[in-house]
Amino acid sequence: MRVVAGTARGRRLGKVPPGVRPTADWVRESLFNALGQFFDGGEVLDLYAGTGALGIEALSRGFGRAVFVEKDRRAAAAIRGNLRLTGFEHRSEVVRGDVKTVLESLIRQRRSFRLILLDPPYRIAATETGEVLPCLRALLAPGGRVVVESGGVPADGVLNGKRGNERRYGGTSVHIFERSEFFMNVAVCPGSFDPVTAGHVDIIRRAAGIFDHVVVAVGGNLRKRPTLSSAERARLLEKVTGDMENVTVEVMGGLLVDFAREQGARVIVKGLRAVSDFELEFEQAQLNRNLYPELETVFIMSAAEHSFLSSSAVREIASLGGDVRGLVPEAILETVREQYSGVARGELEDKG
Numbered sequence: 637m638r639v640v641a642g643t644a645r646g647r648r649l650g651k652v653p654p655g656v657r658p659t660a661d662w663v664r665e666s667l668f669n670a671l672g673q674f675f676d677g678g679e680v681l682d683l684y685a686g687t688g689a690l691g692i693e694a695l696s697r698g699f700g701r702a703v704f705v706e707k708d709r710r711a712a713a714a715i716r717g718n719l720r721l722t723g724f725e726h727r728s729e730v731v732r733g734d735v736k737t738v739l740e741s742l743i744r745q746r747r748s749f750r751l752i753l754l755d756p757p758y759r760i761a762a763t764e765t766g767e768v769l770p771c772l773r774a775l776l777a778p779g780g781r782v783v784v785e786s787g788g789v790p791a792d793g794v795l796n797g798k799r800g801n802e803r804r805y806g807g808t809s810v811h812i813f814e815r816s817e818f819f820m821n822v823a824v825c826p827g828s829f830d831p832v833t834a835g836h837v838d839i840i841r842r843a844a845g846i847f848d849h850v851v852v853a854v855g856g857n858l859r860k861r862p863t864l865s866s867a868e869r870a871r872l873l874e875k876v877t878g879d880m881e882n883v884t885v886e887v888m889g890g891l892l893v894d895f896a897r898e899q900g901a902r903v904i905v906k907g908l909r910a911v912s913d914f915e916l917e918f919e920q921a922q923l924n925r926n927l928y929p930e931l932e933t934v935f936i937m938s939a940a941e942h943s944f945l946s947s948s949a950v951r952e953i954a955s956l957g958g959d960v961r962g963l964v965p966e967a968i969l970e971t972v973r974e975q976y977s978g979v980a981r982g983e984l985e986d987k988g
Contacts, residue, residue: 637689640665641673642696644722649687653710656686659755659785663805664693667783670803670812671751674698678750681705681742681775683735683768688715690753690783695724699751704730705738739771743897748777755785773822773900782813823903823934824896826853826888829869830862831972833950835942837876837965839907842936844880851899852877853888863951863976876965893928902930909938909945951976 637649640661652658659667667690675698682691685704695702702724706712712732719725731738735756752772772782786809801812825840829852844850854870862869866887873885888895896904904924906917914935921933938945945963954960954976964972 637661637687639693639696639722641668642693642698644692644696644724647696647722649689649692649718650714650721652687653708653714655708656711656714658687658689659808660805663808663810664690666803666805667810667812668693668697670801671781671783675750678777678780679703679748680751680753681749682753682755683739684754684756685715685730686711686755688718688730690755691728692718692722692724694751694753695727696722700727702728703742703747703749704728705735706730706732707734736768736771739768739775740898743771743774744894747775748780749775750777750780752776752780752782753785754783770822770900771898774897776815778815780815784811784813785809786811821848821903822851822899822901823847823849823905824851824853824892824899824901825905826855826892826895828862828947829854829873830864830947831950831964831976832869832873832876832968833942833945833947833964834962835907835909835938835945838939838942839905839936840877840883841880843905843934844883846934847903847905848882850880850883850905851901852883852885853892853895854885855888855892872968872971875967891927893924893931896928896931902932904931904933906933906935907938908935909943 637652637658638661639645639647639649675694677698677700680691680694680699680702682688682694682702682704685691685706688704691702691704704715706715709732712730715730719728719730752775754768754772776782803810803812823843825843827836829836840850840852852873854866854873870885870887877883877885886899892904896902904921908914908917917933917935924931924933950960950963950972953963954972960972961969
């Protein structure tokens with residue numbers, strides 16, 4: 637293996653560690669020819685770095701700095717050795733660890749990269765690649781590109797239906813994404829959903845018609861103890877949003893702004909039932925923007941038939957034996973009747 641072009645052109649790299657499948661020299665040359673060959677600074681992120689050959693090629697061709705992420709101890713040592721051979725030690729950082737964990741750390745540090753190289757071992761399940769991609773949206777700089785290499789065409793859904801500029805090199809498949817192609821418009825719809833109501837589902841469905849992807853974030857309610865665990869509430873939401881292809885449900889811990897960054901989202905969606913809701917939501921939106929300046933809050937007005945509806949009202953009606961049909965999705969009607977029976981009565985008695 638050798639560096640194909642740039643300031644370290646012709647420099648040979650060290651021995652390939654066992655179990656590592658490096659990108660062939662001719663594939664790297666073709667890939668960088670497609671990217672533009674030479675560059676004028678910026679940072680590159682090399683994931684599942686192996687020998688570090690891709691990131692080193694980027695440094696040789698003009699990138700200012702590189703971060704190499706590799707879990708295997710021997711491979712990480714090989715990357716450091718290759719950086720010494722090419723003289724790029726002072727412009728590089730080798731991080732050993734699980735890729736998703738490292739990406740979440742980089743997001744918290746508010747790092748950004750002009751080029752992100754994703755070359756996972758072919759034995760890694762496509763689902764792992766799918767879990768990593770949302771993090772990349774939060775790390776990709778304006779004008780940046782993402783390169784995804786695989787042993788074939790990635791499984792359906794892993795690239796969210798996007799193929800970018802696809803190139804085939806023998807048994808290797810490479811997808812190059814411009815930021816505009818790769819960066820989906822992701823929104824987070826947060827709440828305690830205790831329980832999820834017909835009004836919640838209406839807001840989620842309408843948000844799904846506006847944004848490329850909606851992540852429903854199930855959190856706790858700090859003002860009171862939720863009736864069901866976060867995982868149980870998430871399962872109910874998955875049941876009632878199962879027909880919405882661009883909606884996923886996640887349990888959220890910690891700050892909403894941190895969760896949004898991890899999901900690559902820059903929009904929070906909230907439903908407003910009446911003017912009385914706006915004051916509190918406005919305050920929360922301003923606080924969130926203070927913590928995450930790029931984050932916007934979008935308010936969707938509740939449908940008229942849901943303007944009176946709240947989770948607390950449903951809990952109280954269910955506890956007193958009232959009929960909650962039409963107030964909650966039909967698919968979870970019996971669950972709500974069983975799980976929330978007696979809950980609101982107990983809350984009222986606690987208040988005296």
